[in-house]
Amino acid sequence: MNGHATGTFDITNWTELATEDKEGATFGRNHITKTFHGDLVGTSTTEILTVVTPQGPAAYVGVEHFDGTLHGRKGTFTLQHSAGSHNGEQWMKWQIVPTSGTGELADLTGEGAIRVDDGHHYLLDYTLPEA
Template sequence: MNAHATGTFDITSWNELATDEKEGATFGRNHITKAFHGDLVGTSTTEILTVITPDGPAAYVGVEHVAGTLHGRKGTFALQHSAASHNGEQWMKWQIVPTSGTGELTGLTGQGTIRVEDGHHYVLDYTLPDA
């Protein structure tokens, strides 16, 4: 089954775990929790590594564990994040970690994007074996 999921999420907590000031950049490690709404309903925990330059946010990478219901199917899965911004342009991408799906989401694969505009919006294009 190929599907397309959309919705929003709220960041429910953001904890800075460590920072390291270097010449020209600040590196950080953060723990984030989220609540998802829309085609995906659930919660997640995320660990991200960031780099911030004097000109603003520059990039982050991370991994996220999601627990919830995706189009009526319940389970968990992991996401790999990559993101950057430059000259006012920003991109944030997700990749579902293969073999990470559990429960009714076993076999889940796919990728998506995040857009920050009047809140956090997600798109997730995925494939899931037929039930």
């Protein structure tokens, strides 16, 4: 089954674990918790590594563990994040880590994006075996 999930999420906690200033960039490590609404309903924990430069371009990579439901199917899965910005343009991509799905989300694959404007919005295109 091919599917399309959309909705929003709230960041419920953002803990800065470490920062390090280097010449031309500041590196950080953060732990984030989220609550999801819409086609994904549940919570997640995320670890991200960030880089910010004095000129403004920034990037992050991370991994996120989701626990909840996707269109009513219960389980967990892991997302790999990749994001950046340049000249005011942002891009944030997700990739479902293959074989990370459990429960009714076993064998879930797919990818999507995050958009930030008046909140955090997600899009996830996925493939899931028939129930």
